[in-house]
Amino acid sequence: xxxxxxIVGLGLIGGSIALSIRREHDVHIRGFDISEEQLKVASSLQxxxxxxxxxxxxxxxxxxxxxxxxxxxTEQFIQDLTNYxxxxxxxxxxxxxxxxxxxDKAVCLKEKGVTFIGGHPMAGSHKTGVEAARAHLxxxxxxxxxxxxxxxxxxIIQLQNWLKGTKATFIELTPTQHDRLAGAISHFPHVIAASxxxxxxxxxxxxxxxxxLAAGGFRDITRIASASPTMWRDILLHNKESLLQLLESWTSxxxxxxxxxxxxxxxAIHTYFQDAKDFRDGxxxxxxxxxxxxxxxxxxxPDHPGVISDVTGILAQHQISLTNIRILETxxxxxxxxxxxxxxxxxxxxxxxxxxxxMYDTYIL
Ligand SMILES: NC(=O)C1=CN([C@@H]2O[C@H](COP(=O)(O)OP(=O)(O)OC[C@H]3O[C@@H](n4cnc5c(N)ncnc54)[C@H](O)[C@@H]3O)[C@@H](O)[C@H]2O)C=CC1
Ligand SMILES: O=C(O)C(=O)Cc1ccc(O)cc1
Numbered sequence: 001x002x003x004x005x006x007i008v009g010l011g012l013i014g015g016s017i018a019l020s021i022r023r024e025h026d027v028h029i030r031g032f033d034i035s036e037e038q039l040k041v042a043s044s045l046q047x048x049x050x051x052x053x054x055x056x057x058x059x060x061x062x063x064x065x066x067x068x069x070x071x072x073x074t075e076q077f078i079q080d081l082t083n084y085x086x087x088x089x090x091x092x093x094x095x096x097x098x099x100x101x102x103x104d105k106a107v108c109l110k111e112k113g114v115t116f117i118g119g120h121p122m123a124g125s126h127k128t129g130v131e132a133a134r135a136h137l138x139x140x141x142x143x144x145x146x147x148x149x150x151x152x153x154x155x156i157i158q159l160q161n162w163l164k165g166t167k168a169t170f171i172e173l174t175p176t177q178h179d180r181l182a183g184a185i186s187h188f189p190h191v192i193a194a195s196x197x198x199x200x201x202x203x204x205x206x207x208x209x210x211x212x213l214a215a216g217g218f219r220d221i222t223r224i225a226s227a228s229p230t231m232w233r234d235i236l237l238h239n240k241e242s243l244l245q246l247l248e249s250w251t252s253x254x255x256x257x258x259x260x261x262x263x264x265x266x267x268a269i270h271t272y273f274q275d276a277k278d279f280r281d282g283x284x285x286x287x288x289x290x291x292x293x294x295x296x297x298x299x300x301x302p303d304h305p306g307v308i309s310d311v312t313g314i315l316a317q318h319q320i321s322l323t324n325i326r327i328l329e330t331x332x333x334x335x336x337x338x339x340x341x342x343x344x345x346x347x348x349x350x351x352x353x354x355x356x357x358x359m360y361d362t363y364i365l
Contacts, residue, residue, distance in 0.1 A: 311340070
């Protein structure tokens, strides 16, 4: 008999997790979402086999329960589980971008005979919704797990086995460490991206030309400001302490820059940029996972003849060599994905710029 996976929240991440589980396991996937539309799309794309009418109904015989809703909803659902009947030995996990409050809340599941292991796949996109779900979304990314102290190692391995189709690299962190680090590398940058956009919006009131000029670097640095406001509102509220600390140190750094500019301190300004460049250039391009890493660029492509030659033609026109090209998905009525591999980061960056100029949607995972 097939085992049952129940996913609550069938958006970008819930849908991608479902697809990656299916890659490796012959399972029955049941889904629940507040949005009828998301459920309809998830069913028609065969991302799920069955729709649950309620969460209570869906959890009953599930071997694996995954919450992929905004983090405040996940917290509430975990609390609700205490009132439902659950299958003995089931594993409960989530994909939320914050961990401490969720893991704290899940202590209430201890007496239910199930094990909660917090999770956070560290990859995604500014897109939302199940139609953007991709089985390869987490390939080579880190997948953080935050098991409570004393969690049976066999259950952690069992969860990793469920999720092996993500082809991610699993690491364990404490929830506090997770929130501090995710705050710095992900949550805080979202605040900055949104604030940069607000600044331009204000200037636009005085001079509408500014939006038309906002290209290149501005678009790169603010891409993430197009992400879901509901999701990011919840993340900020859940990771309040880390974000307040980061804001404080950022504000003081901005004050220092202000002084350097006021004083026209050219050498200190140069050092500021040089140090940032050195650190950024030294960042690992991509952490190696179970499969070798390449300089990969993913391109959403409409499913029509000639599209591959169009993409390769654009690269050839700019003398960018490919080391590999793979079609990852082609299904009726949805975009396919091309995985383009390059020899160097520089080639990948140039390819991304030129393909975006030609209106292709590209992303790096
Ligand atoms: N977007 C990203 O790149 C990443 C997001 N995450 C986390 O994944 C979770 C889901 O985010 P996405 O999939 O990106 O968002 P999404 O907006 O694509 O999907 C969220 C889904 O949850 C559903 N939902 C909302 N409230 C609900 C409720 N009360 N009951 C049932 N369903 C409900 C929505 O209808 C939607 O389908 C969030 O906790 C987020 O922090 C984690 C890693 C990456
Ligand atoms: O779009 C991007 O680059 C992201 O930042 C995706 C993302 C969003 C939330 C997460 O918790 C992890 C990754």
